[in-house]
Amino acid sequence: xxxxxxxxxxxxxxxxxxKNRLVNVDIDKLLDLDKKKRELETELDLLRTKRRxxxxxxxxxxxxxxxxxxxxxxxxxxxxxxxxxxxxxxxLIDIPNLTYSGVCVSHNEDDNPxxxxxxEPTKFNFKPLDHVELAKNLDLIDFTRATKVVGAKxxxxxxxxxxxxxxxxxxxxxKVISYGYTPIITPDLAKREVLEGLGFSPRGESTQxxxxxxxxxSLIGTAEITMGGYHMNEVLDEKELPKKYVALSxxxxxEAGAYSKFSKGIFRVHQFTKVEMFQYTTHAQSGVAHDxxxxxxxxxxxxxxxxxxxxxxxxxxxxAPSARTYDLEAWxxxxxxxxxxxxxxxxxxxxxxxxxxxxxxxxIKYKDGFGKKNLVxxxxxxxxxxxxxxxxxxxxxxxxxxxVVIPKVLRKYMGGIKVIKKKKK
Numbered sequence: 001x002x003x004x005x006x007x008x009x010x011x012x013x014x015x016x017x018x019k020n021r022l023v024n025v026d027i028d029k030l031l032d033l034d035k036k037k038r039e040l041e042t043e044l045d046l047l048r049t050k051r052r053x054x055x056x057x058x059x060x061x062x063x064x065x066x067x068x069x070x071x072x073x074x075x076x077x078x079x080x081x082x083x084x085x086x087x088x089x090x091x092l093i094d095i096p097n098l099t100y101s102g103v104c105v106s107h108n109e110d111d112n113p114x115x116x117x118x119x120e121p122t123k124f125n126f127k128p129l130d131h132v133e134l135a136k137n138l139d140l141i142d143f144t145r146a147t148k149v150v151g152a153k154x155x156x157x158x159x160x161x162x163x164x165x166x167x168x169x170x171x172x173x174x175k176v177i178s179y180g181y182t183p184i185i186t187p188d189l190a191k192r193e194v195l196e197g198l199g200f201s202p203r204g205e206s207t208q209x210x211x212x213x214x215x216x217x218s219l220i221g222t223a224e225i226t227m228g229g230y231h232m233n234e235v236l237d238e239k240e241l242p243k244k245y246v247a248l249s250x251x252x253x254x255e256a257g258a259y260s261k262f263s264k265g266i267f268r269v270h271q272f273t274k275v276e277m278f279q280y281t282t283h284a285q286s287g288v289a290h291d292x293x294x295x296x297x298x299x300x301x302x303x304x305x306x307x308x309x310x311x312x313x314x315x316x317x318x319x320a321p322s323a324r325t326y327d328l329e330a331w332x333x334x335x336x337x338x339x340x341x342x343x344x345x346x347x348x349x350x351x352x353x354x355x356x357x358x359x360x361x362x363x364i365k366y367k368d369g370f371g372k373k374n375l376v377x378x379x380x381x382x383x384x385x386x387x388x389x390x391x392x393x394x395x396x397x398x399x400x401x402x403x404v405v406i407p408k409v410l411r412k413y414m415g416g417i418k419v420i421k422k423k424k425k
Contacts, residue, residue, distance in 0.1 A: 001199070001361045002095050004034060014095065020105050020315040021096045030095075033088040040081045047074050093196055096320040097357040103324055106314040112327070113314070118298065119307035121331040121343060122396045128342070129402075130334025131394040132265040135161065137402055139423050140394075141266065153255065153263075153270045160420045164393070164406070165273060165386050167413035169248060172275040172384035175300050179292065181246040181277060186226035188250050192216045194229035197361030199321035199354070208253045219252035224380040227278035228358055235373060236366040242281040242289055246383060249274060262335060262346070266387040275383040277351075282366065286353055286377040293351045293381035294326050300383060301348070303409045306392045307331040309345060322352035330392040348388045351381030 007014050008031065015027050051070045054063055104113050135141035140161035146154040157165055177183055195218055201207050210219040220226055227247050236243070251274050261268060277296065279289045294310070301308050313325040329345035337344035356375035359365070365373045397405040404420040411418060 001092050001197075001357060002098065003360065004092065007031070007095070008034065013098075017098055018095065020099065020107075021318060021320075022107060022109075022316050023094065023096050023320070025091060025094045027095075030088065030091040033084055033091065037081070037084050037088055040077055040084065044074060044077055044081065047077070093199070093201075093361075094320075096318070097199070097323050097355060099315055099318065100324040100353075102312075103318070104312065104314040107316050109314070109317040111314045112311040112317055114309050115312050115326075116310040117308070118302055119305075119331075121307055122333055124333070124398075124400075126400045128333045128395065128398055130264065130342070131391045132334075134394045134398055134402075134404060135265070137422060138404065138420050140420070143265075151270075153268070155266055155269065159423070160406070160414065160417060161390060163414045163417070164390060164410065167410040168384050168386045168389055169273065169275060170413045171303070171409055172300055173246060173248065175303070176246040176275070176277055176296055176383050179244070179296055181244040184227070184245050184247045186220075186223050186247045186249045188220055188252070189217045190220050190225045190229055192218060194232065194362065195225060197232070197363075198225060198228045198358045199319075199361065200225060208255065210252050210254055220249060221251050221253045222274060222380075223247035223249040223251070223276035224278060227276065227380075228378060229362060230278075231280060231364050231376075232362040234364060236280065236364070236376065238282065238366050238368045241366055241376070242279050242285050245278045247276050247278060249276070264335075265391065267335075267346070267391060269387060272385060272387040274385045277381040277383050279379045280359075280364070280366075280376045281379065282368075282374070283356075283377055286355065286379060289377075289379050290324070290326075290351065290353045293379060296383065297328050297349045297351060297381055301328060301330065301389075304389065304393065304407045306348075306389075306396055308348065319352065321354040321357050323355045323357070325350060325352040327351075330388070331396065332392060333395045333398075334391075346388070346391075348385060348392060349382035352379065354378045354380070 011027050011031060018025050047070055051067055054067045059067060104111065140158055142156040142158060146156050173183055200209065208221050212218065226249060227245055251272050253270060255268055255270065277293050281289045308328045308330045311327045311329055318325055327347045328349040330348040332346045333343050335344040335346055336342060355377050358378045359375040364376050366376050367373055393407060394404050399405065402422055406414060406418055406420065
């Protein structure tokens with residue numbers, strides 16, 4: 001969340017930032033609630049002091065009556081304070097992070113500048129198939145039985161694709177670890193306070209979060225959540241920073257509001273596996289950290305031989321916690337484009353600098369060389385989202401005979417298999 005002191009001092013900057021991010025938050029109402037909240041705290045402190053003073057000596061009957069009246073007044077004000085604080089927190093959580101100055105200001109979420117490319121879109125001398133058709137022909141995914149067992153947008157991975165799931169995880173882990181990241185396997189759930197502290201909304205119609213009934217737990221949509229909460233309420237030593245982690249988790253998303261977006265096959269599903277990079281840094285280290293995460297993402301997909309481009313999110317497409325976000329978009333020959341033809345770019349990784357926005361919500365600080373405590377900066381980035389990587393591999397590496405060539409970097413994890421061929425009946 002943003003610092004309320006900054007919001008008080010610069011309300012117009014915050015309002016403009018919300019407008020650019022297409023976020024509708026009543027900043028004036030927040031500031032009014034903030035004023036009332038502080039006034040109540042002052043009044044309650046005075047009443048509590050008065051009550052304590054009256055209890056220090058044996059009170060007279062008249063004083064007992066007065067102390068009881070003060071107690072009742074405190075209770076009434078605490079009830080008012082609770083209501084105001086709840087409304088105040090709901091508004092504060094809705095305010096997005098401040099945007100970095102170099103980010104493109106646009107109200108069109110597709111208006112993301114392209115800042116780099118790797119390889120040209122794949123060309124074929126035959127009519128290419130999409131990943132759903134390829135998976136059906138090669139017996140790689142079972143949607144029908146998954147729908148029977150769980151429901152729509154779930155799937156069983158089979159044969160070489162089941163092996164590729166494991167191979168992609170091992171490949172990404174090894175690559176990221178070589179850059180000095182500590183490997184972690186995280187829980188697949190987190191407490192509500194962690195999600196809210198990081199800037200994720202676990203409630204409401206537009207939430208992407210699955211909540212566990214009767215608890216304050218939610219299934220995570222990314223290991224950013226569990227790694228963001230890893231050092232909650234801790235004070236780190238500046239000498240330890242940056243702290244770099246690479247985490248494996250399952251991810252669960254409701255995909256609420258995604259009805260108009262491309263979602264064929266395993267592109268947009270309710271459960272998938274992801275390897276996530278996460279860094280805790282100082283302010284001064286964060287720029288270099290963001291560049292490094294983006295570099296690692298590029299090296300992973302260069303190794304897979306997938307055509308991709310790098311885009312810089314415009315203001316309309318930034319997630320609430322992020323000050324700046326870069327995506328890798330892979331070329332997917334089976335994805336429909338705006339002209340109604342096949343072949344388009346699609347997000348496969350994302351990396352964000354969340355500055356001190358998440359650390360403020362989770363109270364994560366570091367002590368510098370002068371003994372001063374400062375909020376850390378948090379950064380995250382996708383090393384590999386297995387299901388989307390599989391789509392890119394299947395569609396770009398398909399051959400005229402219907403087979404699919406496995407990238408060389410994955411073969412050692414797949415028992416030396418080089419090509420996925422049609423199964424003999």
